[in-house]
Amino acid sequence: WAERCDPPEVAAWVQVSDLALSVVEAERGQLWLWASALSTGAPAPGVSLQWLETYPTAGRSLARWETDERGWAEVPRLREEGCRDASDDASDDDNARSLEGTQLLVARRGSDVLLWPAPLSSSGS
Incomplete structure (x- = not known):
């Protein structure tokens, strides 16, 4: 730490x-x-999944999904220019969301909540 204040x-x-x-x-x-x-x-069916921006706009919802009866949820393709909300049938251009900043995945089922503060990918990047 000698070099740092x-x-x-x-x-x-x-x-x-x-x-x-x-x-x-x-x-x-x-x-x-x-x-x-x-x-x-x-499997955990009926889990509500919400992708939130935490910075610079805290709490802005980027997308929502829910797990099916087998516990699976198909995530719309995440792109640099945004993502599509699975509950909306609008075109990708109409529903694009910025993925710049910091995001958080929130999973809820009843009173149980899980937070995933890492990037959403199987490689962790």
Whole structure:
């Protein structure tokens, strides 16, 4: 730290949830999310998934999905210029959202909430 005025910052992320999310990357950037219950390993149907921007516009919704009866949710292709909201049948151009800034994936089922603060890809990048 001799060269720096401030010591390095350290952050920790702790959450308690029975939800688990797995990301599977398919052809051409298509992503699938699989939600399961950690307590049983069973699929978690009906999980509400919301992609939020946290910076620069905190809380802006970029997209929403919900897992099916098998715990799967097909994620519209995420592109540099935006993403499509799965609940909207509008064209990609009409529904494009900026993916610049910092994002957060929020998964909810009942009172159980899981936060995923990493980029949405199977490689973690």
